[in-house]
Amino acid sequence: MGKLISTTLTRALLALLIIVALGPILWTVLGAFKELRDIVTPVPKLIFEPTLDNFATILRNPTIRDGLMHSVIVVSASVLIGAVLGIPAAHTLARHARRWGDDVQFFVLSLRFMPPVAIAIPFIVIYLDLGIYDTLFGLILVYLITTISTVIWLAVPAFERVPHDIEEAAAMEGCGPAEVFWRFSLPLAAPSLFGALVFTFVLVWNELLLALTLAAQNATLPVVAASITSLGKEVPWGVINAATVLLVLPPLVFIGLLMGLLNTMVRSGPK
Amino acid sequence: MAHIHCTDIVKSYGAHPVISGLNLDIPNHEFVVFLGPSGCGKSTMLRMIAGLEEVTGGRIEIGGTDVTDLPPGERGVAMVFQSYALYPHMSVADNITFGLRRQGVSKADIAPRLKQVAEVLGLENFLDRRPKNLSGGQQQRVAMARAMIKTPKVFLFDEPLSNLDAKLREKLRTEIRRMHLKLKTTTIFVTHDQLEAMTIADRIVLMRDGMIEQMGTPDEIFERPASRFVADFIGTPAMNFITAQLEPGLIAHSGSIRLQLSEVEFPSLKPGQEVELGLRPARMDLCEPGSANALTGEVVLVENMGAEGQVITEVDGAEISFVTQGFRDLSIGDTVHFTIRPEHIHVFDPKTGRSLRKD
Numbered sequence: 315m316g317k318l319i320s321t322t323l324t325r326a327l328l329a330l331l332i333i334v335a336l337g338p339i340l341w342t343v344l345g346a347f348k349e350l351r352d353i354v355t356p357v358p359k360l361i362f363e364p365t366l367d368n369f370a371t372i373l374r375n376p377t378i379r380d381g382l383m384h385s386v387i388v389v390s391a392s393v394l395i396g397a398v399l400g401i402p403a404a405h406t407l408a409r410h411a412r413r414w415g416d417d418v419q420f421f422v423l424s425l426r427f428m429p430p431v432a433i434a435i436p437f438i439v440i441y442l443d444l445g446i447y448d449t450l451f452g453l454i455l456v457y458l459i460t461t462i463s464t465v466i467w468l469a470v471p472a473f474e475r476v477p478h479d480i481e482e483a484a485a486m487e488g489c490g491p492a493e494v495f496w497r498f499s500l501p502l503a504a505p506s507l508f509g510a511l512v513f514t515f516v517l518v519w520n521e522l523l524l525a526l527t528l529a530a531q532n533a534t535l536p537v538v539a540a541s542i543t544s545l546g547k548e549v550p551w552g553v554i555n556a557a558t559v560l561l562v563l564p565p566l567v568f569i570g571l572l573m574g575l576l577n578t579m580v581r582s583g584p585k
Numbered sequence: 586m587a588h589i590h591c592t593d594i595v596k597s598y599g600a601h602p603v604i605s606g607l608n609l610d611i612p613n614h615e616f617v618v619f620l621g622p623s624g625c626g627k628s629t630m631l632r633m634i635a636g637l638e639e640v641t642g643g644r645i646e647i648g649g650t651d652v653t654d655l656p657p658g659e660r661g662v663a664m665v666f667q668s669y670a671l672y673p674h675m676s677v678a679d680n681i682t683f684g685l686r687r688q689g690v691s692k693a694d695i696a697p698r699l700k701q702v703a704e705v706l707g708l709e710n711f712l713d714r715r716p717k718n719l720s721g722g723q724q725q726r727v728a729m730a731r732a733m734i735k736t737p738k739v740f741l742f743d744e745p746l747s748n749l750d751a752k753l754r755e756k757l758r759t760e761i762r763r764m765h766l767k768l769k770t771t772t773i774f775v776t777h778d779q780l781e782a783m784t785i786a787d788r789i790v791l792m793r794d795g796m797i798e799q800m801g802t803p804d805e806i807f808e809r810p811a812s813r814f815v816a817d818f819i820g821t822p823a824m825n826f827i828t829a830q831l832e833p834g835l836i837a838h839s840g841s842i843r844l845q846l847s848e849v850e851f852p853s854l855k856p857g858q859e860v861e862l863g864l865r866p867a868r869m870d871l872c873e874p875g876s877a878n879a880l881t882g883e884v885v886l887v888e889n890m891g892a893e894g895q896v897i898t899e900v901d902g903a904e905i906s907f908v909t910q911g912f913r914d915l916s917i918g919d920t921v922h923f924t925i926r927p928e929h930i931h932v933f934d935p936k937t938g939r940s941l942r943k944d
Contacts, residue, residue, distance in 0.1 A: 479670035482637050487684035487735075488658025501674050 339562075345555035353551045368556035378557060381538030388453045388534055389518050395454070396461025397511055403462075404469030405499055409481070419470055422463040434527040441528055448530045456528060457518050464514045472506035473499060505575060512572045516565040535561050587648035587661070587738035587771045588613045589634065595642035596629055596795075603629050604795040607643075611788075614769045616762075620782040621792035622818070628743055630792070631775045635664050635741050648738050663732035664741040667748060669724045671716035671731075678703075678712040681730045702730045705764070722753045729761075733768075740765075742774040746781065758785055779819050783807065791815055813938040816863045816931055822895050825864040825905045828935060831856050837932075840901035844878050847927040850942050854932065860941065863931030866895060869907035872924040880905065884919045887912050896921065 345353055347364040372378045407418055437456060438447065446452035476499050484494045500507075522536040529537070539557040542550065589611040596604040604626045611617050619627035632638040634645055636657035644653045652660045672680050678699060679686075685695050703709045706726040716724055725745060732740060742761070746754040762785050765772055776782055782789050783803045791798045791806060799811040810816035816824050829839035833856045835846045844862065846854065854860070872879050882898030882905060894912025898905055898921055907923045915921060932941045 477668060477670065479666045479668045480672060482657075483664070483666060483670035483672075483731075485637065486635065486657045486662070486664050487687060488656075489687070490656070498672065 342555050342558050345551060346559045348552055348555075350550070350552055353555075365552075368552040369560075371550075371553050372556050372560065378535070378538050378542075381533055381535040382560065384450060384453075384529075384532055385519065385535040388450055388457065389515060391450075391454045392457035392461045392518055393511060393515050396458055396465045396514060397507075399458075400462045400465030401469050401500075401507060402495070404466045405473045405495055407466070408470045408473035409478075409499075419467060422466045425459060425463040426467075430521075430523045434524060437524070438527055447528065448532050450532055453525060453529055453532070453534070456524055457521065460518055460521070461514050464517060465510055468510035468513065469503070469507055472503040472510065475506065476502045508575060509572055512568045515568055519561075519565055589739065589771065589773070590646040591630075591634070591643065592646075593643040594630070594633065594640055594645070596626070596633060596638070597641050602795065607795070607797060609790065609797065609800075611771060611773065613771055616765050616772045616774065616785065616787040618782040618786035618789050619773060619775045619792060620779060620789050620818075621777065621798075623777055625792040626795040627775050627777075627790075627792050631741055631743055631773055634739075634773065635662055636660050637664075661738040662741055663735050663737035663739075664743065665725075665728045665732050665745045667744040669716075669728040669748075671724055671727055673716055675715075676712065677708060677714050677716065677719070677727050680716065680727055681708075681712075681734055684731070684735050698734055702734045705733070706730050706760075721749050722757065725749065725757060729764075733764075736770075738771065740770050740772040742772065744775055744777070747776070747778070754781070761785065780821065783819070791818065809940070809942060810863075810931060811940050813861060813863065813933040813940075816933070816940075820865055820867065822866045822906055822908065824931070825866065827862045827864070827903070827905070829860055829862050831858045831860060837862055837930075842880055842900065844880075844925070844930060845927050846930055846932060850928060851932050852943055854941060859935055861933040861935045861938075863933060864905070864907075864925055865929065865931075866906045866908045868929040869909075869923050869925045871909050871911050872922050874922045876922065876924050878927065879922050879924045881920065881922050884915050884917050884921055886917065887915055896923075898923075 346368055348362055349365050352359050352362045441447040441452050480498055481494050484498045520536060522540060525534045525537045539561055542554050542557060591607060591609040594604055594607040619630060621627045629638060633640050636655060640653060644651055647660055682695050682699055703712060706729060708726055708730060711719060711723060746757055758781060774785060786803055788802055789806050790800045793814055799806060799815045806815060806819055827839050829837035831854055832838050835848055835854060837844045837846055837860060880900055882900035884896060885899050886897040888895040893908050893910045895906050895908050896912055896915055934941055
């Protein structure tokens with residue numbers, strides 16, 4: 315009996331938490347499909363005639379369209395370069411420089427402690443001097459600090475979990491260090507590395523402050539979405555909601571993929 | 586044709602020496618076991634021969650070629666790891682043939698070789714599986730197949746059986762020994778299990794603190810241990826040790842114990858000398874009171890081992906154990922008489938621990 319009560323209570327609590335967590339997202343998604351008059355009614359409407367006007371407005375708006383394009387370019391470039399530079403570095407740290415590994419890893423992580431505001435203003439000055447202020451290249455460059463450090467931080471443990479014996483067995487069969495990395499370490503660490511890249515992607519995709527300070531015409535989607543709110547009294551709630559949905563979609567898809575991957579990994583189980 | 590020749594091998598990690606000046610010759614076709622307690626340097630020695638660990642000093646030759654500076658893949662050796670180290674992202678067949686495929690051996694040549702090793706090791710039905718879907722014993726066989734298919738000059742085994750249960754360990758031990766009798770490939774096998782070493786080896790290299798304590802056939806190691814350490818390490822139940830004083834006529838005396846020693850084996854012993862005697866439990870047995878070399882003690886414990894039993898007795902306040910088939914008639918508190926033949930008594934220098942047997 316007591317067990318039944320505690321189970322019921324736990325379930326009720328979980329349900330409440332889910333409502334609290336998903337409520338705002340649901341409301342935003344609903345809002346994205348509502349016309350303005352359905353949104354600003356005193357009595358919230360759950361039943362309404364859905365419209366795609368808001369999305370049409372966004373995608374027809376060149377500022378938002380450019381913002382989306384910039385986001386895709388900047389984020390994919392910085393994650394890709396971060397992976398190309400960070401993953402081999404992480405392997406080397408995990409295997410060949412374990413002595414300094416902890417220190418280097420902490421240094422890399424400490425880059426993440428730093429509040430972006432602290433570097434934003436110096437960066438404006440430096441970027442103006444270098445002539446890369448308000449360029450996609452400039453944004454990619456500053457995001458590389460985040461992506462490389464995050465990739466290294468998450469990939470070192472991924473490579474440490476690859477059994478050393480397997481790399482040695484490969485070496486016994488004549489594989490050189492590069493071949494061991496490509497054919498054994500990388501495929502074996504791949505699931506964890508994919509997770510690291512998704513996390514890094516989400517981190518940079520949502521970044522607002524640096525994009526806001528270092529770019530004007532070439533701003534990314536978070537900046538554009540934020541600027542819609544300052545259009546005056548006549549706030550286009552539907553459009554904002556639609557923009558938010560668009561902004562949240564890629565990270566959600568990636569995290570969905572990640573969860574799926576984690577689930578299959580757990581199901582097949584470590585040996 | 587691969588004899589192994591190690592000269593003045595030194596290995597140190599930073600200032601900490603692990604192996605200091607080790608010399609070792611392993612003739613072609615021999616099955617050698619590196620035996621010793623953990624931390625004695627046996628695995629390090631094996632890994633240096635494999636090329637996975639660099640030597641700090643000295644040279645290693647395999648089959649007449651100096652391999653000291655060659656990478657592991659070019660030494661013509663194959664290794665079986667304690668953890669099996671199978672490639673989890675490849676099927677069993679791909680695991681076994683990886684080395685050959687990498688060398689560019691044609692598919693037509695690989696197929697019959699794969700079939701042959703799979704047959705020898707009983708893996709025909711598992712070739713398409715992933716390693717994680719195999720039992721520990723099957724995984725170990727895949728690891729052996731992967732080493733065998735390359736027909737290397739030397740097999741290296743790094744404690745390959747220590748992750749298996751006792752029964753399987755015994756079975757695979759026999760299989761490895763049989764395979765060696767058939768293939769005759771020079772083999773080095775590392776273990777800390779003295780029984781495993783005794784049963785499988787042509788020769789045992791017993792190591793301690795990075796040095797070779799004794800090198801010899803299992804019989805030599807068991808019957809003529811070069812030191813107290815070797816005598817203590819080899820044999821179950823473990824050897825009894827007694828400090829004794831020598832009396833004229835080569836009698837060792839300690840309390841109530843008076844034992845006649847072998848003049849043939851220990852011609853250098855002098856009366857008045859203090860020595861340490863080593864008595865193997867398995868070399869002693871019950872006797873009539875008053876027999877030659879008899880010891881008398883009180884039974885403290887009887888351990889049933891099936892066919893025989895270990896009897897632990899108290900003699901002059903110290904515990905001495907012996908093994909007998911007649912253990913079932915003994916009970917705790919009984920007075921027992923047991924004896925050992927002079928040629929089975931080991932005598933060690935109490936200071937250096939070296940055997941005082943003539944060479």
